[in-house]
Amino acid sequence: MAARLKRDAHGLVPAIAQQYDTGEVLMLGWMDDEALHRTLTTGRCTYWSRSRQEYWVKGDTSGHVQHVKSVALDCDADTLLVKVDQVGAACHTGDRTCFDADVLPLAQ
Amino acid sequence: MAARLKRDAHGLVPAIAQQYDTGEVLMLGWMDDEALHRTLTTGRCTYWSRSRQEYWVKGDTSGHVQHVKSVALDCDADTLLVKVDQVGAACHTGDRTCFDADVLPLAQ
Numbered sequence: 001m002a003a004r005l006k007r008d009a010h011g012l013v014p015a016i017a018q019q020y021d022t023g024e025v026l027m028l029g030w031m032d033d034e035a036l037h038r039t040l041t042t043g044r045c046t047y048w049s050r051s052r053q054e055y056w057v058k059g060d061t062s063g064h065v066q067h068v069k070s071v072a073l074d075c076d077a078d079t080l081l082v083k084v085d086q087v088g089a090a091c092h093t094g095d096r097t098c099f100d101a102d103v104l105p106l107a108q
Numbered sequence: 109m110a111a112r113l114k115r116d117a118h119g120l121v122p123a124i125a126q127q128y129d130t131g132e133v134l135m136l137g138w139m140d141d142e143a144l145h146r147t148l149t150t151g152r153c154t155y156w157s158r159s160r161q162e163y164w165v166k167g168d169t170s171g172h173v174q175h176v177k178s179v180a181l182d183c184d185a186d187t188l189l190v191k192v193d194q195v196g197a198a199c200h201t202g203d204r205t206c207f208d209a210d211v212l213p214l215a216q
Contacts, residue, residue, distance in 0.1 A: 014122050014187075016133055023131020025124055028187040041215045068214065074206040075199050079122075079136040081207040091183050098182040099189040106176065107149045 005033065006078040012048060013078055015039075017058075017090065020069040020083035026090035027098040029058075031080060036071075043068050045084055064088040113141065114186040120156060121186055123147075125166075125198065128177040128191035134198035135206040137166070139188060144179075151176050153192055172196040 007013055012030040019026055029047035031039065035055060038046040042057075045066035049056040059065030066084035073080060091098040115121055120138040127134055137155035139147065143163060146154040150165075153174035157164040167173030174192035181188060199206040 009117075014136060016124055016136065018131075018133055023126075025126055025133060025189050028122060028124065028182065040212060043214070071212045071214065072207040073210040073212060074136065075201050075203070075209060076206070077210075079206070081133050093183050095183070098184070098187070099180040101183060102181040102185075104148060104179045104181060106151070106179065 004073070004077050005036070006076065007032070008078075010050075012050075013080055015045075015047065015080040015082050017045060017066060017082050017084050017086070019086050021085075024097055025099060026066075026084070026086055026096075029056075036080065039068055039082065040071060045082060059087060062088070062092070064090065066090075112181070112185050113144070114184065115140070116186075118158075120158070121188055123153075123155065123188040123190050125153060125174060125190050125192050125194070127194050129193075132205055133207060134174075134192070134194055134204075137164075144188065147176055147190065148179060153190060167195060170196070170200070172198065174198075 011032045015031045017026045032048050035046045035048045045058045047056045065087045069083040119140045123137050123139045125134040140156050143154045143156045153166045155164045173195045177191040
């Protein structure tokens with residue numbers, strides 16, 4: 001499976017985390033092969049932190065754990081969709097999702 | 109707004125397209141400043157095609173248009189969530205979403 005994954009120049013693919021029952025898009029993180037392996041085998045969402053350059057088990061510090069329900073690869077094999085059960089807030093700001101605060105104006 | 113956007117080395121940010129009413133995650137595309145501007149001002153989702161190196165108005169060839177309902181920037185200003193009304197299939201394979209075909213096995 002790792003052989004099929006099309007990674008970027010940094011060995012990463014974007015991973016969309018979605019609440020499995022409500023459909024809320026919670027956040028986007030990045031995974032390398034090892035983060036994906038850990039996500040699939042531990043049942044806890046694990047990302048690669050680009051800013052800290054380390055693996056990051058979501059919720060280890062905040063308690064806001066993501067329990068993995070399913071993982072799907074897209075048709076181009078370069079994006080992951082991870083359905084999770086999110087404990088508490090997904091966003092470090094305390095918002096439920098990382099997309100709650102900044103809606104852009106449409107000009108139509 | 110463009111000043112706030114944190115782009116990658118290629119000037120791009122990932123844009124998650126989500127069906128606005130059902131919550132389905134349809135696909136992930138990439139936008140630069142101009143693609144985002146066109147998306148916000150035309151009401152039609154416009155991406156930058158990394159493979160073809162050109163702007164790509166979703167549905168211009170296939171008819172599978174994405175009508176824009178809302179656009180939000182995430183807390184880090186490096187990811188977009190675009191809620192759309194998708195006409196027909198989002199995926200070039202004919203599947204409704206790009207994540208329908210390839211669910212990965214969990215080992216728990």
